Amino acid sequence: MEEIDPESLAEIAYGIFEIFLDRELCSHGPYLFELLEQGVDLGADVHEIFGRFREDYPELAEALLLRFGSIDTIYAQLLAGEGVIPSKTTLMYWIVQDEPGPVTRGVDDERAGKWLIFVPPDDMDEAWRKVRDETARGMLGISAKVSTARPSPESRDERAVIYVYTRDWADEADVMRVRERLRGIGFVEQLGYKRNIETYRGEYSEEGKRVTYYSA
Template sequence: MNEQSPLEELLMRISDRPSEDLSCSWHITKSPSCETFFSGATTGKWCVFAPSSDVDQAWTKIKSAVEEDKLLCAKVSTALRSMGHDGHIICVYTRDWTDGQDLLRVRGVLRSLGFVEELGYKRDIDTKNRIYGPGEWYMRA
């Protein structure tokens, strides 16, 4: 009989709560109307930063908005991904960073959910190419 050590049990902890999940790096959800979503040259995301104490509640709000087809797709870093960091990131995706109207619509949805602080929007192509700081296309709203 193979029994797991307490450390192995901890490292394999699966949870619906991002703050507790050590089984994977991200929780991802997409809207019912979104058949496929791939990160590419035109996609981008609003970045919501949350401390571990608040990430589960923040994720629940955003996940519900995605499931209600108000948002396209979102992901949240789990406890595994956030080890050694001050908190978590939730990425709320859009298909086309050049579509300013959609970027503002999605930002409006996030505000309606209570995310009223200034947020940053980043192109996926910059993330893929590891472009940060100078040279990075970044919008704040």
């Protein structure tokens, strides 16, 4: 098995810890992003939850401490928007927001698909806020994610991209329900919908080739 360098491991660990932290907080209250935006002091919570994270994932916890030096420094990253605000995030390629409830809920990846929203980098924070909030309320699809300020070697466009996932590409009524909700929060331009199976096959739109399954 190829060994991961400490820097890369710390970046992976940060993303996993943020998911862990969010789920722990959500088990008895609001989402992490809501608490941060409300200015709630989470210092004690971060310390306590990091202790549990360290018990479950000791290697990842040590990688974080090696990179950042202390739990307070990790918390400072959160306060600065790392992993919360796309334009402020450089440790991760994506920020993800799932719908409320159990994460899995029997999702078949090959049945799922997503609406693709491309926005200029200057607009990505506000666009993501709209999609994130609606997803967190259970008003959109099963999940959403946004590209961040971290340059991606796989990027095909200078714009930021937001994916809004639905459970089943064949459920046209649900796919179009999500599209109408997106239109209702300001995404009125034509959008394309791509099935995951095309993504898994490595199929992308290019001149003379269209891989979007729906367009609306």
